[in-house]
Amino acid sequence: MKLRILHALCGLTATxxxxxxxxxxxxxxxxxxxxxSAFSIQTTGSGTGTLYIFSTGHVLKRDVQLGQTTYxxxxxxxxxxxYLAVVTGHSFTETGSFDVLPETxxxxxxxxxxxxxxxxxxxxxITGAVYVFDTYYNLVxxxxxxxxxxxGPSGTIQKRDExxxxxxxxxxxxxTNEQGNAKFVARAGDISSSRVVGQVPGDPxxxxxxxxxxxxxxxxxxxxxxxxxxxxxxxxxxxTFTASYNGLQSTIxxxxxxxxxxxxxxxxxxxxxxxxxxxxxxNQIRWEK
Amino acid sequence: xxxxxxxxxxxxxxxxxxxxxGTVWPVPSAAAYAGGERLVRSSSTPESAVAxxxxxxxxxxxxxxxxxxxxxxxxxxQEFEHDVTGHSSSLRTYATLEQVDVTxxxxxxxxxxxxxxxxxxxxxxxxxxxxxxxxxxxGDHWEIEWPIVKEAIVPPQVIAVNYLRWDVIYRGAGDxxxxxxxxxxxxxxxxxxxxxRAEGLVILGELLNEDVIPxxxxxxxxxxxxxxxxxxxxxxxxxxxxxxLPKQVTPFLIAFPNTMxxxxxxxxxxxxxxxxxASADPxxxxxxxxxxxxxxxxxxxxxxxxxxxxxxxxxxxxxxxxKTGQVVWVDDEYIDQPLLPQTPVAFEIxxxxxxxxxxxxxxxxxATYSSEGAQ
Numbered sequence: 074m075k076l077r078i079l080h081a082l083c084g085l086t087a088t089x090x091x092x093x094x095x096x097x098x099x100x101x102x103x104x105x106x107x108x109x110s111a112f113s114i115q116t117t118g119s120g121t122g123t124l125y126i127f128s129t130g131h132v133l134k135r136d137v138q139l140g141q142t143t144y145x146x147x148x149x150x151x152x153x154x155x156y157l158a159v160v161t162g163h164s165f166t167e168t169g170s171f172d173v174l175p176e177t178x179x180x181x182x183x184x185x186x187x188x189x190x191x192x193x194x195x196x197x198x199i200t201g202a203v204y205v206f207d208t209y210y211n212l213v214x215x216x217x218x219x220x221x222x223x224x225g226p227s228g229t230i231q232k233r234d235e236x237x238x239x240x241x242x243x244x245x246x247x248x249t250n251e252q253g254n255a256k257f258v259a260r261a262g263d264i265s266s267s268r269v270v271g272q273v274p275g276d277p278x279x280x281x282x283x284x285x286x287x288x289x290x291x292x293x294x295x296x297x298x299x300x301x302x303x304x305x306x307x308x309x310x311x312x313t314f315t316a317s318y319n320g321l322q323s324t325i326x327x328x329x330x331x332x333x334x335x336x337x338x339x340x341x342x343x344x345x346x347x348x349x350x351x352x353x354x355x356n357q358i359r360w361e362k
Numbered sequence: 363x364x365x366x367x368x369x370x371x372x373x374x375x376x377x378x379x380x381x382x383x384g385t386v387w388p389v390p391s392a393a394a395y396a397g398g399e400r401l402v403r404s405s406s407t408p409e410s411a412v413a414x415x416x417x418x419x420x421x422x423x424x425x426x427x428x429x430x431x432x433x434x435x436x437x438x439x440q441e442f443e444h445d446v447t448g449h450s451s452s453l454r455t456y457a458t459l460e461q462v463d464v465t466x467x468x469x470x471x472x473x474x475x476x477x478x479x480x481x482x483x484x485x486x487x488x489x490x491x492x493x494x495x496x497x498x499x500x501g502d503h504w505e506i507e508w509p510i511v512k513e514a515i516v517p518p519q520v521i522a523v524n525y526l527r528w529d530v531i532y533r534g535a536g537d538x539x540x541x542x543x544x545x546x547x548x549x550x551x552x553x554x555x556x557x558x559r560a561e562g563l564v565i566l567g568e569l570l571n572e573d574v575i576p577x578x579x580x581x582x583x584x585x586x587x588x589x590x591x592x593x594x595x596x597x598x599x600x601x602x603x604x605x606x607l608p609k610q611v612t613p614f615l616i617a618f619p620n621t622m623x624x625x626x627x628x629x630x631x632x633x634x635x636x637x638x639x640a641s642a643d644p645x646x647x648x649x650x651x652x653x654x655x656x657x658x659x660x661x662x663x664x665x666x667x668x669x670x671x672x673x674x675x676x677x678x679x680x681x682x683x684x685k686t687g688q689v690v691w692v693d694d695e696y697i698d699q700p701l702l703p704q705t706p707v708a709f710e711i712x713x714x715x716x717x718x719x720x721x722x723x724x725x726x727x728x729a730t731y732s733s734e735g736a737q
Contacts, residue, residue: 189545273574307574309526309642310608322651328642351609
């Protein structure tokens with residue numbers, strides 16, 4: 074009986090000693106680490122253990138000798154965020170945490186320009202949004218100056234300088250008055266990204282037609298159809314001609330061909346012709362010939 | 363067990379007896395549909411002669427119908443068939459004659475005028491057509507003079523068509539993930555107006571393609587209750603012209619049957635547009651449009667195909683406005699005959715009688731489909 078009690082006391086003592094020894098093993102961690110750089114982690118104690126480093130989407134595992142420094146090569150940790158470090162042995166666990174910070178210098182720009190096609194002369198019609206990333210596609214959290222530049226087809230340039238906060242910035246630009254492709258560039262430091270925005274003519278402006286006799290019929294022809302900035306409205310745009318007489322009405326949706334739209338129709342003297350395209354109204358003609 | 367066998371034998375004998383009766387003495391209409399010879403309807407009166415013709419048309423008994431005409435020397439059987447079913451492929455070609463109404467207009471001892479109204483059903487609904495038939499007495503029976511409408515002859519000619527066409531190259535399966543496709547056309551609802559009708563809530567409006575490319579469009583409306591929870595959602599279905607060329611406007615109508623406007627807090631409209639390949643041809647003139655007053659208020663007019671290709675299906679949509687220019691009604695009609703080049707085809711869109719007095723102006727658009735080409 075005495076022998077059994079002695080064995081039990083010895084076991085308890087050994088366990089307490091092991092626990093007190095394990096509590097003495099600690100992790101010495103850096104507060105922050107630049108993304109992708111080399112770093113080291115110091116442990117105290119003796120014996121062997123396993124070191125885990127993990128965060129969302131990233132895990133490292135190393136067998137370590139307690140009491141020594143463990144080195145990690147450049148690129149071992151490159152995703153920015155908060156990391157948890159855990160060292161474990163047979164009967165102990167010790168934890169700590171540190172942050173991996175993104176680089177402060179931009180290396181990549183994600184540039185979204187909307188829309189890719191819009192009418193000319195639209196105030197704040199173009200939106201550009203930029204996300205600033207470092208080499209490892211971490212959002213650059215430090216304030217970063219981003220320059221936006223929109224060059225119109227004739228070379229006119231609009232510029233905006235905006236400060237990116239927490240990796241994101243956006244701006245608005247006016248579409249220029251000339252139809253054609255505009256080049257939209259976002260630049261941060263020596264990094265740039267460009268997009269092409271198609272600027273198309275707007276609604277017809279000052280839509281005007283003329284009428285002339287053509288054999289036994291009347292030919293209605295529009296002047297070259299242009300928008301309010303003088304751009305030729307593209308072929309295929311629908312122009313609606315209407316002829317009204319004595320309570321009857323005839324309409325024809327005719328596409329523009331070679332810059333103008335024209336129809337030939339039968340109409341008696343006194344008929345009223347009108348022309349429209351979309352929401353734009355044109356002139357009216359009373360046929361008296 | 364014995365009772366079960368007896369019941370089975372009894373059922374079998376009864377079935378055989380019914381089959382025998384149906385075969386020997388078939389119902390006349392069933393015999394007509396089956397193409398049998400037992401279609402016996404007397405031609406002893408003008409009405410019965412026309413009714414017999416109706417049965418023959420429903421049964422596609424072209425030969426019998428043709429041989430019964432008094433004026434068959436004036437046209438061939440093929441011309442008669444084309445007159446009834448259409449000369450070119452159209453909705454009428456694939457329609458079924460459901461019912462024939464016979465109305466006497468005038469009758470004497472020797473001849474009679476009978477109006478026959480034919481009710482057709484096709485893939486987009488129903489349609490009607492009517493003919494006034496002259497029926498003459500020949501001996502002890504009556505014969506019909508079919509008022510043949512021969513196929514319009516388009517004179518040999520060359521119609522120069524330098525129409526515009528939009529082709530689209532979409533992003534392919536092999537393109538990088540995230541590769542940008544061509545942006546969808548920009549469309550805008552330029553008018554929207556809910557109307558309470560006896561059958562439910564109707565949302566009327568107009569949609570504009572404000573882009574420089576063609577668009578396939580549709581509109582969806584979601585009714586929200588007063589606490590902004592969705593009540594119902596419906597689309598415009600075919601009450602819209604789906605293909606919009608640049609700067610083209612279409613009306614739309616969305617129906618919510620058995621729904622009260624007073625239960626609706628707000629309406630969320632969602633226009634959708636998809637870039638599609640399209641052609642600016644054919645151009646259709648909508649001529650002689652006229653608003654006809656009540657009773658029987660309607661919009662009538664003619665469609666004239668100004669292009670060289672045949673239009674197989676035409677869908678006419680009328681938008682009706684009040685004096686202030688607000689949309690008060692939208693309605694449509696499918697034309698069940700083809701549009702031949704330069705050949706006028708009449709249309710008629712009926713206006714609800716309770717709205718007719720509010721209608722001041724209208725705008726008509728036409729959507730077309732040609733089996734020969736894209737549209």
